[in-house]
Amino acid sequence: MATIRVPDEVPSPAQDSETLNQAFRGWGTDEKAIIRVLGKRNGSQRKRIRESYREIYGKDLIDVLTSELSGDFMKAVVLWTYDPAERDARLANNVLNGKKKSIEKLKIIVEISCTTSPNHLIAVRKAYCSLFDLSLEEHIASSVPFPLAKVLVTLATSFRYDKDMADTEVATIEAGMLREAITAKQLDHDHVLYILGTRSIYQLRETFDVDGCPGDADLKSLLQMVILCIEFPEKHFAKVVRDSIEGFGTDEDSLTRGIVTRAEVDLMKARGEYYNMYNTSMDNAIIGDVSGDYKDFLLTLLGSNI
Amino acid sequence: MATIRVPDEVPSPAQDSETLNQAFRGWGTDEKAIIRVLGKRNGSQRKRIRESYREIYGKDLIDVLTSELSGDFMKAVVLWTYDPAERDARLANNVLNGKKKSIEKLKIIVEISCTTSPNHLIAVRKAYCSLFDLSLEEHIASSVPFPLAKVLVTLATSFRYDKDMADTEVATIEAGMLREAITAKQLDHDHVLYILGTRSIYQLRETFDVDGCPGDADLKSLLQMVILCIEFPEKHFAKVVRDSIEGFGTDEDSLTRGIVTRAEVDLMKARGEYYNMYNTSMDNAIIGDVSGDYKDFLLTLLGSNI
Numbered sequence: 001m002a003t004i005r006v007p008d009e010v011p012s013p014a015q016d017s018e019t020l021n022q023a024f025r026g027w028g029t030d031e032k033a034i035i036r037v038l039g040k041r042n043g044s045q046r047k048r049i050r051e052s053y054r055e056i057y058g059k060d061l062i063d064v065l066t067s068e069l070s071g072d073f074m075k076a077v078v079l080w081t082y083d084p085a086e087r088d089a090r091l092a093n094n095v096l097n098g099k100k101k102s103i104e105k106l107k108i109i110v111e112i113s114c115t116t117s118p119n120h121l122i123a124v125r126k127a128y129c130s131l132f133d134l135s136l137e138e139h140i141a142s143s144v145p146f147p148l149a150k151v152l153v154t155l156a157t158s159f160r161y162d163k164d165m166a167d168t169e170v171a172t173i174e175a176g177m178l179r180e181a182i183t184a185k186q187l188d189h190d191h192v193l194y195i196l197g198t199r200s201i202y203q204l205r206e207t208f209d210v211d212g213c214p215g216d217a218d219l220k221s222l223l224q225m226v227i228l229c230i231e232f233p234e235k236h237f238a239k240v241v242r243d244s245i246e247g248f249g250t251d252e253d254s255l256t257r258g259i260v261t262r263a264e265v266d267l268m269k270a271r272g273e274y275y276n277m278y279n280t281s282m283d284n285a286i287i288g289d290v291s292g293d294y295k296d297f298l299l300t301l302l303g304s305n306i
Numbered sequence: 307m308a309t310i311r312v313p314d315e316v317p318s319p320a321q322d323s324e325t326l327n328q329a330f331r332g333w334g335t336d337e338k339a340i341i342r343v344l345g346k347r348n349g350s351q352r353k354r355i356r357e358s359y360r361e362i363y364g365k366d367l368i369d370v371l372t373s374e375l376s377g378d379f380m381k382a383v384v385l386w387t388y389d390p391a392e393r394d395a396r397l398a399n400n401v402l403n404g405k406k407k408s409i410e411k412l413k414i415i416v417e418i419s420c421t422t423s424p425n426h427l428i429a430v431r432k433a434y435c436s437l438f439d440l441s442l443e444e445h446i447a448s449s450v451p452f453p454l455a456k457v458l459v460t461l462a463t464s465f466r467y468d469k470d471m472a473d474t475e476v477a478t479i480e481a482g483m484l485r486e487a488i489t490a491k492q493l494d495h496d497h498v499l500y501i502l503g504t505r506s507i508y509q510l511r512e513t514f515d516v517d518g519c520p521g522d523a524d525l526k527s528l529l530q531m532v533i534l535c536i537e538f539p540e541k542h543f544a545k546v547v548r549d550s551i552e553g554f555g556t557d558e559d560s561l562t563r564g565i566v567t568r569a570e571v572d573l574m575k576a577r578g579e580y581y582n583m584y585n586t587s588m589d590n591a592i593i594g595d596v597s598g599d600y601k602d603f604l605l606t607l608l609g610s611n612i
Contacts, residue, residue, distance in 0.1 A: 118435075122428055125465045129424075134506075135467045141500035142476075150496055153504070157463035159431045161441045170448075190456055194447035198459065200440075 001268035003303040006042055013052035016041070020049070020064075021057060029068045031293040038081060039300035043264055046081055072252040073294040079260045080301070085123035086131065088112045091257065092124070092156075093132055096139045103218045106148060107225050108257070109140065113155035114229035115236060116265075118162050125156070147188035151222055154197035166206035174199070175210035187219045196226055204230050234269035237262050238277055241270070245289040252290070255298070263301040271302070307574035309609040312348055319358035322347070326355070326370075327363060335374045337599040344387060345606035349570055352387055378558040379600040385566045386607070391429035392437065394418045397563065398430070398462075399438055402445045409524045412454060413531050414563070415446065419461035420535035421542065424468050431462070453494035457528055460503035472512035480505070481516035493525045502532055510536050540575040543568050544583055547576070551595040558596070561604070569607040577608070 011019070016037050023030035023037075038046060053061040065078050079087055092112055095105045113121060128136040137153045144152060174195045181192045195207070208231050228236045237258050244254035262270055274282040286298055317325070322343050329336035329343075344352060359367040371384050385393055398418055401411045419427060434442040443459045450458060480501045487498045502510070514537050534542045543564050550560035568576055580588040592604055 119432075122432075122465070126425075126428075129465070129467045133467060133469065133471065135465055135504060137464070137500075138467065138504040138506070141504045146496060149500070153500065157465070158443070159428070159435070159441055159463070161435045161439065161444065163439065165439065190452060194443075194455070194459065198441060198444040198447045200444070 001266060002042075002264045003267040003271065004040065004042065004263050004301055005303050005305075006040055006045070010041070010045060013045070013048040014056065016045075016049045017053040017056050017061075020053065020061070024064060024068050031069070031073065032296070034065075034069070034077060035293065035297050035300050038077060039297055043084055047083055050081065069293075071294065072256065072290070073292065073297060075253070076256040076260060076294060076297055079256060080263075080297075083127075084261070084264075085120060085127045087261065088116070088120075088124045089127040089131055089136070091261075092128065092136060093139070096143050101144060103148075103221060106144065106152065107222065109152050110155060110222060110225050111229060111236070111240075113152075113158065114226055115233040118159045121156070122159060147219060148222060150188055151193060151196075151219070151226075154193045155226065158197050160198070161200040163200070164202045165200070166203045168206060171203065171206035171210050175207045178207065187223055192223075196223070196230075201230055232273070234266050234273045235277065237267070237270040238274040238282070241274060241282055241285070242278055245285055250289050252294070255286070255290070259298050259301050267302065307572060308348075308570045309573040309577065310346065310348065310569050310607055311609050311611070312346055312351070316347070316351065319351070319354040320362065322351075322355045323359040323362050323367075326359065326367070330370060330374050337375070337379065338602070340371075340375070340383065341599065341603050341606050344383060345603055349390055353389060356387065375599075377600065378562065378596070379598065379603060381559070382562040382566060382600060382603055385562060386569075386603075389433075390567070390570075391426060391433045393567065394422070394426075394430045395433040395437055395442070397567075398434065398442060399445075402449050407450060409454075409527055412450065412458065413528065415458050416461060416528060416531050417535060417542070417546075419458075419464065420532055421539040424465045427462070428465060453525060454528060456494055457499060457502075457525070457532075460499045461532065464503050466504070467506040469506070470508045471506070472509045474512060477509065477512035477516050481513045484513065493529055498529075502529070502536075507536055538579070540572050540579045541583065543573070543576040544580040544588070547580060547588055547591070548584055551591055556595050558600070561592070561596070565604050565607050573608065 019033055019037050023033035038049075041049065050061045053059070053064075057064075062078055062081055065081060066074060069077055079091075082090065092109050095101065095108050098105055112124060116124070125136050128134075128139075132139070137157050140152045140156060141149050143149075177191050178195060181187055181189045186192070196204070199207070208227055225236070228239075240254055240258035244251040244258065258270075259267065271282045274280075274285075278285075283299065283302055283304065286302070287295065290298065325339055325343050329339040344355075347355065356367045359365070359370075363370075368384055368387055371387060372380060375383055385397075388396065398415050401407065401414050404411060418430060422430070431442050434440075434445075438445070443463050446458045446462060447455050449455075483497050484501060487493060487495045492498070501513070505513070514533055531542070534545075546560055546564035550557040550564065564576075565573065577588045580586075580591075584591075589605065589608055589610065592608070593601065596604065
């Protein structure tokens with residue numbers, strides 16, 4: 001369930017564009033107005049605002065937001081304003097273009113591949129080709145070391161059957177195969193990859209039910225995340241938010257990603273899981289950790305009335 | 307280039323539906339009328355006819371064609387009338403449901419994966435899920451032995467960048483990697499698969515230019531076909547037609563597949579290649595090998611005026 005709150009009466013895209021344009025004009029920028037407009041519109045509404053803004057003012061709203069705003073607030077608003085498929089393509093591209101492709105960064109590709117719908121993942125791959133002149137899987141295969149590349153390509157190219165059906169017998173057999181691969185420490189075995197990469201989410205949940213969970217450290221950590229993302233995406237995102245604010249300093253990029261990418265998907269559930277897992281509220285944790293317009297924007301996406 | 311000839315003035319879908327319905331009525335069926343209508347309409351026109359037929363007569367045109375016609379003629383007309391993505395999904399499903407999945411049959415999946423556009427291949431995978439309640443790659447991984455399954459999954463899940471750009475340096479490096487894998491007889495090496503499965507067609511053509519060509523027998527034969535399909539799809543289809551009519555007896559299913567699936571794509575080129583490769587015309591070869599309505603239908607798709 002989504003957390004954003006769209007008002008009962010939504011202004012036309014042209015009116016919203018005008019409000020935004022007013023907010024950009026003169027000395028200083030009216031950040032509150034930007035939060036009020038963009039933070040309370042769903043994906044298709046934002047898309048129409050971006051189109052309408054271009055029509056009226058001849059500029060890409062993303063470019064204007066980038067130049068008028070700054071810091072983590074700017075990054076969050078821009079990420080939110082992208083079309084979701086373009087957004088994920090850009091998130092993946094940042095990882096693959098990064099000099100240091102740590103396992104933590106690579107997990108963003110697992111996240112995109114395993115917590116979104118099959119049709120969304122295809123849309124991400126299409127966006128990737130048009131934005132970056134190569135395919136997502138080509139970029140992974142040519143820039144990530146094996147066997148991690150193998151796992152990531154398998155997941156990123158999946159188009160899982162997405163109806164709620166599972167074959168218990170198959171689940172038992174495949175749980176056995178997974179267990180065997182774990183015991184033999186052959187986590188990159190082709191059978192493991194094809195089970196995790198081609199079976200439907202529902203079939204896999206049945207398989208994971210049969211079995212416990214897995215046991216090279218990077219590969220293990222990646223596969224554990226695959227399983228978590230598939231089995232409990234909302235727990236995964238509760239963890240993303242928690243990890244980003246826990247301890248000394250904040251990982252704003254991860255926090256933004258967690259909130260922005262799920263605000264229209266299942267952030268309500270992730271918020272519930274957060275409470276169950278950490279015995280404190282996600283909203284309060286965010287309030288205690290970040291500040292200013294950035295904080296207000298994230299809370300708006302979480303459904304608060306700022 | 308396509309071979310089918312759409313008349314300058316095309317009747318409305320409702321008129322075509324009526325002509326077809328007339329052809330089905332009474333004793334006997336008017337096969338010539340069916341050829342004249344369906345054999346001279348392109349994909350979107352046939353789609354509209356099928357929709358209109360359902361609206362007017364409350365029946366799926368495919369079902370009526372299946373019951374009114376018979377033999378290879380029926381199979382060819384039905385295959386032609388399907389939406390191209392549904393058609394390829396059904397062709398692949400026939401292979402994967404077959405008890406004996408010979409390497410010749412499995413090559414149909416290579417053909418679908420390597421000779422069609424990235425967007426078409428995605429449409430085939432979507433059609434596969436909605437028609438058969440599992441994903442194409444899931445069906446491959448669970449029913450074809452390794453390492454063939456590995457190659458087929460990699461190809462079937464590809465979404466290649468499809469602009470005409472190639473990096474010569476990458477081509478040289480990857481041609482070297484392919485050569486090495488061939489020498490070491492490690493054709494199922496992950497690097498081979500990711501080169502063949504993720505690089506764009508244009509990049510791969512550059513790579514094959516640098517290198518010669520490859521040399522377990524089934525795997526070799528499959529990969530040679532991958533290369534042929536990618537480098538010269540029209541030569542591949544000339545060969546499909548030739549192999550289907552050569553020697554004793556005809557392989558009507560392959561002949562139908564070769565003509566029907568390419569009549570709107572590149573059959574004109576394949577016909578030219580056929581002449582270059584075998585020093586005889588494809589049309590005459592077909593005329594000499596098959597007969598009746600089936601022959602007339604294939605020739606209509608080849609652009610003849612029957």
